[in-house]
Amino acid sequence: MGPAKNNLITVDELSKLFLMSKATINYYTNMGLLHIADKQGNKRLYDKVEVDERLKKIKELRRSGYSLRLIRKQFTGPVSPGDPGIDGGLL
Numbered sequence: 001m002g003p004a005k006n007n008l009i010t011v012d013e014l015s016k017l018f019l020m021s022k023a024t025i026n027y028y029t030n031m032g033l034l035h036i037a038d039k040q041g042n043k044r045l046y047d048k049v050e051v052d053e054r055l056k057k058i059k060e061l062r063r064s065g066y067s068l069r070l071i072r073k074q075f076t077g078p079v080s081p082g083d084p085g086i087d088g089g090l091l
Contacts (some may be wrong), residue, residue: 001009008037008045017048018055031068032076 015022027043028034034054037047054075061071 007048009048009051010043010045013049014046018051019053028058031072033068033072 009017009027011022014020014025019036025034029036034046034051036044037050038045058071061074062068066074
């Protein structure tokens with residue numbers, strides 16, 4: 001069962017709600033840190049509850065000194081060494 005329709009929000013709404021730039025949200029999505037729950041035309045919709053939980057975890061790990069690459073690894077599994085798309089390929 002997918003997210004409830006009333007829990008779905010757009011990038012614009014996420015940006016305002018979590019005080020983040022749309023570019024950061026798109027970057028996190030492209031990295032696999034945030035998941036697109038649904039699409040309406042060319043608008044990506046996110047599950048508000050899932051994004052809230054993930055962003056809290058990301059912020060907590062960033063404050064602890066973890067790179068986005070290591071955070072992605074925690075969320076998605078192993079990352080190839082030297083992945084040029086994340087942190088310039090450096091740990």
